[in-house]
Amino acid sequence: MLSFFYPIYFKRHFTWVVGFLLFFQPLSVYSQPQAHFNPSLLSPVQKGDFLLMESLNEQALQLYESLIAKGEGGGYSFRGLILAYKGMNKLNAAEFWTENYLGENPNSSLALYASGYVFYLKKNLKKAEELFKKALKYDNNNALALNNLGAVFLGQNSYAEAVSLVHKAIQVNPKEPMFFSNLENIYKKMGDPELIIADYNFYLGKDDPDMIRGYGMAVSRRMRQASFRLYSKGHLDEAILKWIEIERIYKKINHQTGLVPVYFSLGLLNEEKGDSQNAKRYFNQVLTLNPLHIQAKERLNILQ
Numbered sequence: 062m063l064s065f066f067y068p069i070y071f072k073r074h075f076t077w078v079v080g081f082l083l084f085f086q087p088l089s090v091y092s093q094p095q096a097h098f099n100p101s102l103l104s105p106v107q108k109g110d111f112l113l114m115e116s117l118n119e120q121a122l123q124l125y126e127s128l129i130a131k132g133e134g135g136g137y138s139f140r141g142l143i144l145a146y147k148g149m150n151k152l153n154a155a156e157f158w159t160e161n162y163l164g165e166n167p168n169s170s171l172a173l174y175a176s177g178y179v180f181y182l183k184k185n186l187k188k189a190e191e192l193f194k195k196a197l198k199y200d201n202n203n204a205l206a207l208n209n210l211g212a213v214f215l216g217q218n219s220y221a222e223a224v225s226l227v228h229k230a231i232q233v234n235p236k237e238p239m240f241f242s243n244l245e246n247i248y249k250k251m252g253d254p255e256l257i258i259a260d261y262n263f264y265l266g267k268d269d270p271d272m273i274r275g276y277g278m279a280v281s282r283r284m285r286q287a288s289f290r291l292y293s294k295g296h297l298d299e300a301i302l303k304w305i306e307i308e309r310i311y312k313k314i315n316h317q318t319g320l321v322p323v324y325f326s327l328g329l330l331n332e333e334k335g336d337s338q339n340a341k342r343y344f345n346q347v348l349t350l351n352p353l354h355i356q357a358k359e360r361l362n363i364l365q
Contacts, residue, residue, distance in 0.1 A: 105133060106128065137205070140174075142155070143175055143182070152179055170199040170203045171203070173195050174209070189209070204229075215250060237275075242279065244257065244279070245279050257276065261279070281311065281319070304326050308324075311323060320350055324347045341364050348361075
């Protein structure tokens with residue numbers, strides 16, 4: 062999956078904390094995190110998603126159409142195609158495309174999902190719900206339809222139904238970060254965001270590494286956000302503790318590439334705190350994992 066920079070402004074050194082945010086939609090579906098992004102290593106679906114991120118919507122549309130014609134990419138090709146039309150402000154054209162496709166493939170769960178997604182983006186949730194349910198009639202393991210139907214129920218404040226649907230989407234495809242992110246959002250709307258931690262703790266006792274990793278990444282994101290809030294309020298020690306919790310989770314789920322920004326953040330926070338010994342220790346841990354990390358080298362040179 063791709064990595065993005067999440068900036069934090071540290072007061073003392075006016076430095077940016079580099080944090081890799083690995084919870085975006087939808088590029089992560091078919092790959093593991095990589096320390097350095099190389100477009101040539103992307104799957105065809107991911108190449109399309111990258112084109113979307115670059116606002117190259119026409120090129121993305123052509124790619125997704127070719128994948129659909131070849132029967133490749135599953136629901137993600139259909140989803141990407143709809144997002145390409147959306148990026149061009151042509152959701153009516155997307156609706157026309159799905160109608161034509163369904164005219165030739167009326168029982169296609171993927172196309173029914175895509176049609177529902179068009180109406181979901183158009184805010185016609187009643188029609189979207191109808192189409193998502195129809196998609197699930199033909200394939201009750203259509204994870205994208207399950208996830209989006211959960212989003213429809215969330216909009217209706219039907220929390221139990223939304224949680225059940227997204228839980229099933231996760232069970233079908235536990236490698237999709239988007240599902241965990243949406244589940245966390247449902248818990249927040251319910252007023253019980255701690256449930257995502259309860260889910261993580263539940264799966265820690267199970268022999269299911271994909272579920273443990275998925276929930277672990279979701280909990281880590283929550284901890285990171287909490288650290289940002291604590292830091293903004295001047296609670297430096299508490300912010301450091303949150304990053305240490307993230308470190309523990311990343312080690313548990315074997316998310317080695319994620320440890321680089323964790324250690325760099327801990328180095329900067331300890332440097333700001335005035336604890337140069339721990340700061341140097343964390344910057345050295347960054348370099349152990351990534352010897353080419355320029356910022357960590359710079360901070361160590363300053364601290365020497």
